[in-house]
Amino acid sequence: MIAELGHLLAFLALAAAAGQSVLGLTTGGEAARRLAVAAAMFTALSMLTLIISFVRLDFSVALVVAHSHSQKPLLYRIAGAWGNHEGSMLLWCVIMAGYGAVAALFMRAGKLRDRALGVQGLLTVGSFLYLLFVSSPFTRLIDPPFDGKGLNPLLQDPAVALHPPFLYLGYVGMSFVFSMAAAGLINGNIDREWARRTRPWALGAWSFLTVGIALGAIWAYYELGWGGWWFWDPVENASFMPWLVAAALVHSLIVTEKRGGMASWTVFLAVLAFCLSLLGTFLVRSGVLTSVHAFAVDPARGTILLVGLGIAGGAALALFAWRAPTLKAGPEFDPVSREGALVLNNLFLSVSAALVLVGTVTPMVLQWLGDAQMISPEAASMSIGEPYFQLTLAPMVAFLLLFMPLAQAAPWRKAEVKPLLKWLLPSAIVAIVAALGAMALGGWGVFLGYGVLVGVWAIFGVGQDLLRRTGEGGFKRLLKLPLTVWGMAIAHMGMGLFVIGATVETAARTEQTFPLAPGQSAEMSGWKFEFQGVKIVDGPNYIATRADILATHDGRTELLQPEQRSYPVSEMGTTEVAIRKTLGGDMYVALGDQLRDQQNVWRLRIAHHPLIDWVFGGAGLIALGGFMSLVARLRRRAPIAPEVSPAEATPGTTVPEAGLGASA
């Protein structure tokens, strides 16, 4: 019964969303608002019925049979509801309608809200049509089996149970940014007020996306057992491209909000970010990729998603082409100014996104051309690996970070480089010393040196900027700085930490394989690992082969227990690594395979991942900074204030901050 109830609720939500879109785009007002809230409630209840079906192990529901099992722990029964294609599309609908409801409840009444709700309603309707008619999670089985097939064991992990919700909060969050852009275009009014009201949505979606991507990376690091956290897999790139464009967007929105400039570019980015989110969904869901994410290998679904992407993107771009000529250009500015720096930021970020896009879709396009027999099969099947992405993106990130402290300190309209550079000299010296130090320790790798250089430069430069903003008050005033400033500083420092961590980890990670019989030991990086043998341990729905390893370092000994788990239901295995955290990085021990001819000899893979926590911590700080900026913006409800506070005055420049061109 409950599955039918869920199905019915989904149809009710579809009807409410349809009403929301019609009313939102025409008369607007209270009715559209109520329908948006109703759509979200129906969708959430529908999701709830699916979760109940999963928790109660209702094996008359096809989806439960395919993705659950009676032996599965409760957490993964719940997560199983979205750990599959159909369920995750329902989650997508929940979040999409949810964003509409949040807007309906909290946005100021007016044409902008009504139109945005209308467009959001259209997107919600599209998502529901796809859900209900192509991938319904509520399909029943006439002849229910005794037990289910189980969830892919790789996905039975807390980080990856939370990964899809956060990723979708990011992806789908872009849908409301898109709706705001479309609403602004329909109203013919992309101004500072529009930017001010759009920015929180962009910040929220981008921060959630950051968390979602980071959770995926953490999971890959400890669950796949290879020690890598980013593989430039097309599925990872699919989430990285909207992230890059959204990062550009949250910066260009600043220019539009504070100065009224870059309006059409900002709108374009808002449309692009959502289109790339849809493209990402298409790549993951269509079956063009074979990966752990590709639950549903179904070309028909892929085609429909592609058509949806075409309609949403095409309509938005047509709207954009129609309205763009009416958008006012912002006030003039010097290339050397904060505007100029933010333009550079946008150039680097969007070119990076383009490079990732080229590297990701080229093999797919060639494949498609080959399948259509337009090129020879030899040329059609290829892959593009890590070196391409490292070589092309590393310089982009380096420029991005080199300009970051300058951008933070530069005043609007016109700045002078020389005094800025002079003022930032201490950071430059610290960065050069740190880079030389890291190179001396790490064997003079250029990649390593320059990663540390730009990272340290960014962190100290941002720190200097914070101190400058305290003015005469010194350290005491540091805590009184506005939340927006702190948000920016923390996100930017997180970026620096991330780059240092990523380059050091990539350049200086060491790993070795040791075949060991019980009693034998291996030594690496100042650690001694004594293998004591393996034993068989029963888990709730798996059988584990667990190794006992005594790890000794600096005279202290502790027990590490990496495992290999085998899941009888799905006939699959997973590797559970043992990780010993230290200040400088992780010792990472994975239990490998048994030697063929010697039954009691096991192969251990031991790796040292220096500064790995800086990678994840840096990403966490980026998200935290984004959320802080968001909260700061929500607290400040007053209409636009003149934006130049005394703390913004810049060292060494005398350009007066008068006459804000667009503030009228």
Place this chain on the structure above:
Amino acid sequence: MRKRSQRLWFIGAASVLMVGALALGVIGFSGAVAFFQSPSDIAAKGAESFKQNVRIGGLIEVGSQSHGENGKLLTFRITDCKHTVPVVFDGIPPDMVVEGKGVVAEGKFDADGTLVASRVLAKHDENYMPKEAYDSLKRAAASEGTMTCGDGAAT
């Protein structure tokens, strides 16, 4: 600064960046691209004619996995049921690398014609095999009419 020169400056910066990025992309492409080959392709052209990275798909030949003399390396042969390619991999393979099942290995050939794999990929769950492994078998089968060997059925 005038509107027009502002725009010119912007377009100039953008084009310099795009050209630079494109140049990097071209350099990056040539070093990072790996073309897919089946074991039969390798047998037809000879391993020595492949200087760049290649990806080879197929099944792991039953009975071919071993750990070499000192147990540090994993060696196995990839087969498309007609020809085989020897592979050596320094590391612990993913969990689903099992004899008789589909696999994709990426790397370069050494002088002996053994593929020194930098990456070994297997399917991620029990339902399907990597596309490239399947393609290899399909191509080989087109001339032979069968798609199974060992206990690995290519379905």
